[in-house]
Amino acid sequence: ADALADITARGTLRVAVPQDFPPFGSVGTDMAPMGYDIDVANLIAEKLGVKAELVPVTSANRVPYLQTNKVDLVISSLGKNAEREKVIDFSAAYAPFFNGVFAPADLSIAKAEDLAGKSIGVTRGAVEDLELTKIAPADATIKRYEDNNGTISAFLSGQVDTIATGNVVAAAILAKNPPKRPEMKFLIKNSPCYIGLNKEQAALLEKVNAIIAAAKTDGSLNAISQKWLGADLPSDL
Amino acid sequence: MSYHFEFGWLLEYYPEIIKGILVTLELIAIGGVLGIALGIFCAWVRALGPAWLKPVVATYVELIRNTPFLIQLFFIFFGLPSLGLQLPELTAANLAMVINLGAYSCEIIRAGIQATPKGQFEAGESLAMTRFETFRHVVLVPSLQRIWPALSSQVVIVMLGSSVVSQIAAEDLTFAANFIQSRTFRAFEAYIVSTSIYLVLAILLRQVLAMVGGLIFPRRAAR
Amino acid sequence: MSLIEITEVRKSFGTTEVLKGINLNVEPGEVIAIIGKSGSGKSTLLRCINGLETITDGSIAVAGAQLLDDEVHLKALRLKVGMIFQQFNLFPHLTVGGNVMLSQTVVKKTPKAEAEATARKMLERVGLGHRFDAYPDELSGGQQQRVAIARALAMQPAALLCDEITSALDPELVAEVLAVVRELAAEGMTLLMVTHEMKFARDVCNRVVFMHQGRVHEAGRPEDVFANPQTPELKQFLGVS
């Protein structure tokens, strides 16, 4: 079946979005999803001329939602790797990854190699998990938590020395004035986020890529980045 | 069906799966042994123990039995550090298992103790044993034997429930499944394999418990 | 000095007084039968002597030591006085040998080998030496009760309390248990037994105590008590009227 045709016929775009991974996806006081990924979902739906239907997902079930055709797109800050690419297709990058490794001031860390002997908390399956697994030295311990909240709680309760997360999240932690004030040690580079689609949906893939490209040029994606990440889109995205 | 199942690639991840199985086995071994021991102690307190301890144990049992395991786990792992007790995730998971099974087995074992004929207590005491000696040597074994099937079921339930420890990064079998699916996006294969392993573990565990029962209870003598 | 001295003992359950002032002295080597209607307080009296019930008033002394209600005194008492129950109360998870050895090893800390030797001797004495490794549920009621006797004897008590120890037995099995008791009596064991076996009481006992409504109503040598009951209650109980 042609997914794009289905979407147009249906008049809705069903998108899997996170609700436990700020700033990409979390909830407001009315429990409605909000965040970078949600805004992108709405943007794409708008450009397709259909309504967006947001399906909140977790890291464990976001891809099964796609595989069983319960959603058309997964906009859930997906990172890309070879194994994942065997199973689903990825669009062009739609979000930069401003996530970094954070730790209290008294820990001297400047690059991945300095993580030796340290423990790092990450959210399982997130981009930083994939990246850090690649670049962290062998004797660094990566602790993978279910969601962002687990990662942050582990850091605040001292269960890990450092965490990898977004700068906006780190700012939110700082605002709560914890005893361990996280400061950015280094940025995890070159690992943007992609939109996930089912394989063999060339029409939809092409359309989504076109929308992303347009949004990059007309500044609407940059606005989303400013709003949620507090920074401009990097030029190389 | 558009999805193509492929299981061969899972072999690549066998170290994660083996490690997961071992952690799950460790959780159930430690949780089972210490949890039942704690359950015996609490059952003794509730049935025969000193009056001042009874409300303490009762509160513990009610709190644990009426809140989800996951929440208990969070409080142990994320909460205890604020009291200065920092436990590694596996220790925290083990502790949560012991505390959880302790509360459930307490109630089961207590029922077994209460079903003991009064004459057994009296016979023990009239042989000059203290109340505790009577409990330890006369009452305990037949009581456990009486409720062993119920206790075994509870142990299996707690073993299956242990899967949530993956949420505090304890690398059990469910963690392995989640880890694999997060790398490969092949959730179906990962979960089907882990579910099958859980089923095998549950069946084996039941048999091991039946064997243990056969060893510690020499005969079907409980009335 | 009497072995067991019971003075003005009273016992109430809630508001009902079950023992209403019992006086009874038991001399060493005496064999006493306690008879009386159901509900007259016979079991309660034995249970008080063994400390299974706390007395409300009066005093009980065994071998000169007062019976007090704390674990140390109770334990000392129970080392001197053994008790055998109507329902045998063997420990189902232990073998016959295990039943007889348990309290020796636990209470007296007797080494295992020695406890086993004692156990074998006592089981021999009740004619069950060959069932050392059997489990209680493999034995007949009569055999179980004999094991219970051996178990009590293994603690080497100065006196034995027996509460209707043949009442739960089939008629054929009563004789084998009574034979054991008869032998114990002949060997000089002090026995205080509640029984409905009048013939046995007459043959074996030195003294018969008739209880009625929580009191010792009549007592004396079996010849006298059975042949010449003095009170109408005893007459009625014995069926001579």
Place this chain on the structure above:
Amino acid sequence: MSLIEITEVRKSFGTTEVLKGINLNVEPGEVIAIIGKSGSGKSTLLRCINGLETITDGSIAVAGAQLLDDEVHLKALRLKVGMIFQQFNLFPHLTVGGNVMLSQTVVKKTPKAEAEATARKMLERVGLGHRFDAYPDELSGGQQQRVAIARALAMQPAALLCDEITSALDPELVAEVLAVVRELAAEGMTLLMVTHEMKFARDVCNRVVFMHQGRVHEAGRPEDVFANPQTPELKQFLGVS
């Protein structure tokens, strides 16, 4: 034609044969006592006749119809033959009246009013008309057993099987149950009863069947069987040697 025809019936539990070829015909109105040692197969025989056990070999026919092991045949059989057990087996959650009415309304689909009338009549017959609304646990054992008889009678069976129906009763209560049975016999009910009450068997029965090791060892009129036992086994059983 006999009411119950038992031909070469065999019954094994696993490898042990408990009934080893039983032949017995019961005529309408006959009252038969089955006696024999414990384990001789008396209960098993009654249970086979009622279809509670499946026979291994041979045949049983009631009122000409073969006993087959399916629900339809079993139901037909049980409408003709009632059974009363040692343990009463009243339904504890129903009143006395409910016990007697249940099978009528459920099995025979008798309208409730009619079933109640029958129940009252049957309870009257066993002397318990006034306990219609009591629950079984408010009755004495003897009364419970009489309710069980009334319950069986309410199905208007052609014959009643009674398995030691007085064995679980205190001696004082035996008489009241036997009185009911005696009356049934006098009214012409066909009765097949396992009993240990020799005097009753002698007084009331037309025929006595002595079972021994799974066989009918001796049978005949009570006068003959009790006064002149032929086999040494029966002699020993009756205590005349």
Place this chain on the structure above:
Amino acid sequence: MITFTLWDILRNLLLATRWTILLSLVSFIGGGAVGLALLFLRISKRKAFRVIAKYYIELFQGTPLLMQLFIAFFGLGLFGIDVPAWLAAGLALTLWSAAFLAEIWRGCVEAVAKGQWEASASLGMGRLQQMRYVILPQALRVAIPPTVGFSVQIVKGTALTSIIGFVELSKAGTVVTNATFQPFTVYGLVALIYFALCWPLSKSSQILERKLNVAHRNH
């Protein structure tokens, strides 16, 4: 950052609790009905039925509920069967609790004296009639406390439906924590609400049990 007041947190948790309650009810009622059918199979005279029921129970008691939910929702979806989440949740919870309830009830049925089966059989009742009029009414009395006790497990079990998209109490707790970074307040409240739901159930189960024992002793 949006700020949640304590009231916002509590309100959202309570709203999510509606799902917990609804799912519990579905699971309990559906599980009860299927469990009863399963009970009949489990104690049937036909060996094949007993074996089927036994394996069913073994399967559903031997695998994590989380996986059962996952398979009911996504597994069927793989075969092109589009089950809505509420149906998958209802189905999985029903099948799961049926396995446990059937096993609990079997114990209760077996606790009814054998003589009751025999007496009712000898009165000509068929198997269903025996169950309906004689065995179940008696088994029911003993079955109530453990059944109510198991409902506590059901309430807690519904937490796992988050895997198929339900934002019930536990999931709402996680989501709110991820927006507020106040794990203690949120999980404290979650624990409290669970306790408020479960404790009355446990307590009434205990009270019923005690009543039953007293009734037994009076017999």
